């Protein structure tokens with residue numbers, strides 16, 4: 455049984471007001487959540503999530519300076535790849551640089567609908583992962599987030615079987631191309647329209663090690679998503 459600690463990230467992006475952030479932080483701090491890795495945040499928010507279970511997260515690709523003391527950063531999000539033209543190579547450079555600065559990285563990969571329909575999903579995510587693998591040697595501080603572009607903010611979630619298939623493929627890719635240990639230990643989390651209703655079935659998949667949550671991370675149901683970690687402990 456893999457000993458990967460369940461990881462849940464809340465990617466607030468530019469959504470929500472300061473008031474919304476305060477509310478969700480209060481809800482999270484009052485909730486009885488398992489002591490898994492939980493991180494949430496946005497560029498300017500300095501939300502005081504309880505230290506036991508939470509760390510702050512910088513926004514997508516910003517705040518790469520050590521003095522900001524933001525331990526986690528999301529890199530390679532499809533919105534930046536698409537809107538700002540960030541190539542896999544550029545993303546990989548940022549991942550490598552972030553690690554040298556003592557940051558931990560949630561590295562996002564994922565295929566578009568056209569790529570899925572063309573049957574190239576695994577080729578696409580493998581190429582995105584390869585770009586990163588070529589520029590780093592230590593995977594300890596990396597979480598890989600599989601975020602199919604067609605599922606982000608669309609309400610169309612990957613089925614548990616679709617998510618499992620890609621996560622399993624990525625783990626096999628890491629096994630063959632990086633090392634068996636990295637394949638076994640690296641958390642591969644799923645992102646794309648995760649909510650309180652669909653999280654448990656996804657979390658039950660053997661290679662789904664957590665979530666990266668957009669819209670639902672500003673709502674009280676984020677607590678249910680964090681709690682879906684218990685699916686793992688009860689099946690261990």
Ligand SMILES: O=C(CO)COP(=O)(O)O
Nearest residue numbers: 465606607646647668669
């Ligand atoms: O982009 C996402 C997380 O990084 C996913 O967003 P949604 O959960 O709103 O689909």
